Amino acid sequence: MRSGRRLAVLASRVRFEEKQIMAALDRRGATSVHLDPRSLVVADGVSRTDFVLNREVGHYRALYAASALESAGATVLNSAAATHVSGDKWLTTSALLAAGLPTPRTALAMTPEAAVDALDQIGYPAVVKPLVGSWGRLVTALPDRPTATAVLEHVAALPSPQQHVVYVQELVEKADRDIRVLVVGGEALGATYRRGDEWRTNVARGAVSTRCDLTDVHTKLAVAAADAVGAEIAGVDLLEDADGHLTVLEVNDRVEFRGFQDAHEIDVADAIASYVLRRAGA
Amino acid sequence: MQKVMNAPECPECAAPVSIDADARVSEIVECLDCRSELEISSVTPPSLTLAPEVEEDWGE
Structure with a gap:
């Protein structure tokens, strides 16, 4: 990291993902601090950190913390603009359509x-x-x-x-699964199928992630979707309809990756840490 | 994973709660006795509070 730059991980709730990322930063010798947005105040345009990885679980706190920190001169990843768009389903749809990407x-x-x-x-x-x-x-x-x-x-x-x-x-008629592609810095790390007992295939609702072979089509769509909302780190959800056509459903800007990491041998936390340090000028 | 020796009490049921040696502040753990979701409020010394309830805008 450039001399004197201060790196922070913004999170009120340290889950598997945040703990893994902090550990990966430690292993890479980076000096970082944990910034809890519940006690964060940005006043008079002054930020105590220069580069912030936004992992806050609450959308509004993530959005306004990012905006306030950026206004004080910090670089936030993902940016406040990306969180604004990807955290709102209509703004995401609008961005995907503007980019010419298929969406329901x-x-x-x-x-x-x-x-x-x-x-x-x-x-x-x-x-x-x-x-x-x-x-x-x-x-x-x-x-x-x-x-x-x-x-x-x-x-x-x-x-x-x-x-x-x-x-x-x-409601897209699909198999009992969707496809999650993880994108970091414009590159797709891999993909998982998410299957559940109900039609909503969210891991938070008990869906299980299994490895999906990443295709060129997955990569192209996911990278373009992340770019459309301005997210440098993203979990892009794709749906495959009964005819095999892929559409982009949503883009998650503070992506959870425990299921993905369990299904792959990819160390997602380390990939994110590596990208964060590169972007921060390490 | 190595557990800390001095397990803090669950603020809900007072049972001892084991936490990992590499625990971090704001990490979420579960009390195995009462199943309360707990937040690590301090690592040195280890202490716990009840974790916040999930809010409507939480997610990824």
Whole structure:
């Protein structure tokens, strides 16, 4: 690292991933500190760190901490802009479309009532997702119009105005799996299948990761998707439909990789640590 | 993994909780007696607090 530059790992919750990354930085002889955003204050444009790896689990804390640290002159990885886009499902869809990448048919309705019309255009089965959130939480399958109408009545009763802006998407008929590609610094490290007992194939919902042979198509799509949202470190989720066509579902900017690492012999934490040190000028 | 000798008490049920020798502050561990999710608030000396509840915007 360039003389005097201070490196920090931003995380309120040190999970398997954060612990592995910190250990990898230690092994590489880097001097880094753990920065807990729960006690972080950035005032008067002064940051105590110069380079920050953002591993904060809470989206809003990750976003505003990154923005504040950047405003104080720090470099944050991923950037606040990348967290802003990849942490919001509509902004991600918009970025993927702008980049010409395949993604499921999606509509954004400004009210729950308008979402019923949007679903008529998309067709059933469909899915409604919160704009911000992860691990498949509150993602709801809509097999038909009566179900959609009832679910959207519940959405209308939610307290936040943001929750009344409704993101609906076609439900891609797929195998019982999706594909997670891990991208670090513009390179795909590998891929895993994620299979679960239910239609939401999130590891947080009990899905299991198994090794997937990375193809050129996986690589090209995942690297382009990460680039589209501005993420240098990303977990890109791909869906393969019944005809074998791949679409990009989402990009995770503070990617969890325990399942990936268990399925591969790749030391993901070390790959991230190596890239962080390279970017920080080590 | 080597465990620390002086296991701190679970703040929920007071059972001793083993933590790894390479534990870090803010790391999450589980009490094997009451299954509470705990956060390591200090390593030297080792101490634990109840881990925060999962919030709506948590994820990856």
